[in-house]
Amino acid sequence: METASLERTNLYDQQLKILRRIGEIMGLDGDIVESLSIPERVIQVKVQLKGDTIKTFIGWRSQHNSALGPYKGGIRFHPQVTKEEVIALSMIMTWKNSIMGLPFGGGKGGLRIDPSVLTLPETERVIREYVAQMYKYMGGDFDVPAPDLNTDGQIMAWAVDEYIRLTGKNDFSSFTGKPTELNGISTRSFSTGLGVAEVTKIYAEKFMGGIEGKRIAIHGFGNVGYNSAKFLQEMGGKVVAISDVNGGILDWNGLDVGKVKEFSDRYKTVKDFPAKQISNEELLTLDVDILIPASIEGVINAMNAHSVKAKLIVEGANGPISVKADEILKKRGVIIIPDIIANAGGVIGSYVEWANNKIGGIIEEEEVKRIIRNKMREAMGRVMKTTEKYESDYRTAAMINAVDRVVKSAKLRM
Template identity: 40%
Template structure:
């Protein structure tokens, strides 16, 4: 996975987040007095996760659950299984969830969790043991009105089902609302798996209209071909765009005429990566950044777009399907070059939005059709990108700073109006 590992630019994800907060401070007026609230997590839990492996040995894994801010509601955020997971990363991801839920005006705060493990090296039984033990360790701080986990990198609906079952067993009754992203027959929502990729597409369409970029025949490059990247790629191809380059942990493939994205999805499902796909040219991983493109969708890990790579990108628009893929210095470079960056906190918020819908459905025990969910999702995403774009124009700032202005105003107003206990 060398091409999708973090790129060292002398900063980590948490420092990237702090830099983003510092940039928004001048726009907050009196609310700036409360900004330190956003510079430290409310609660961070580190747990030991021992499990018995299939060969009878015992292995220990380190797990985390961070609740960054709960001023606007229960914590909301995914669980990541990845060998590079550490506390700073989880803190940053939880903070970005705080911003993301506020930008979409969802009644949640931000949280995130993770276990430092390569899930591909565990059997299904080992993965289940890991999940159930991790859920038990973090169970004091999660709950449907407290903190609601969801899938993220390395996790999936099955893992959410194990988490829900473990938590429910401890409470003596089924608690569907403790996690989102569950299998549909366990209280999951239709449309959840494809929601993040759909959100990338919807916000991309709106941004393309704003800058006068025609989607038809535009060239799209995608980094990461999991749930987010492959759905976004498919929807753009259906809209007439050409997906010309795709990179994942197995390598980078290129086709100047565009891929059959549906065929690529089927191939990846069978072969667990894009390498070797027919009608494609294998190119060097670093050459990916020099591919001629109109739209770039980073949908892998954070810390991928460095200043050097930002200077090489030919894209007119970057749609951040991943969390934190762009370093602040690279952000400046893209802005200077006139590249429109639709930031992660709005671009990939489709997943948390449908997670909110799932939570609401679980609370009411009443479920909506997929058409209803997509209609509600599209409406919220379009309204959010319109609000951010308007703020960007009014404040003469980037879309990212505009998104942070809206989010921080909502969060810090909630903090101010709730007061600080004890007074």
């Protein structure tokens, strides 16, 4: 049986397969494909917390490709993170930054640690130690981490402070996702959701007669799910179903996203909100126009892909559709806007934060939103053209664009 966890362990293999397939479609030289499959640098760190006992943790930073600029990608804390996973994620960041037209390469960091067993002072010591081991390979001109799974603005604040302390340089561009008080940007909490809503609208305008009144189901109601729902509703979409880990709710006349959010803030779940109660499985197979998986990876898999009725799926989460499900949905003519575009609003926001810090700017929120929308529209334009040229799906077209830009810039530098 196909399971998400099994697929997750093979993330690096999957990425290599995808790269080879794209290389073949593009007619790329085998040497180039081989070169892109190997990260430029992988740094291993040993982080120790010394007290009555010594706790030792292992971590990595994979710097996959810098043809387009400094490495960029998050740092995650997770008890099961592996070196291969970090490398695969850094490759994905190379493609994501490339397709979005950002001046960044791809990087990713991971520390094998269970954050739930750490006290706050221990978390601070851990991230400071990670930076102390790594700072010679970091910085606004070299490698720019951001928050990821189980890391946040406070952790970035400690990280940037440690970096500044060790280097003596007030380089706030060395980390993004910082609190606004530390030269972060105010859109941080909703950049990704805004981007998801924007790509959905762009596609709907071109191929579905507009976003107004389109029935939308949202799987996952955290940062990405809530903000996607909020912006889509503001754009005129009809959010009919929402779920979280505890279950889902449905109202064919449209849910009031603001009210669902108030309920969910209060009761820590959307379950039991006054609407029809449905399961997560039911939500995924509702007869809606647009489905937005915004929870975890692999929720649409070989088991349920045949029953999905949405015409458009926008991947708010990373990897919500398994490889097998992707094939099934493609055959059935379902359009999928892939994660590397759909949820790139966050990294565009990170780019703005980095650029703003580099010039010592004081950028306004409306300007950040405008940049996120524009970058989404440009990327979708490029990908739509490529789908026509190669008669391909959006995931393939996005990868072709991403690899092409990296290869072209690498060749120019040779």
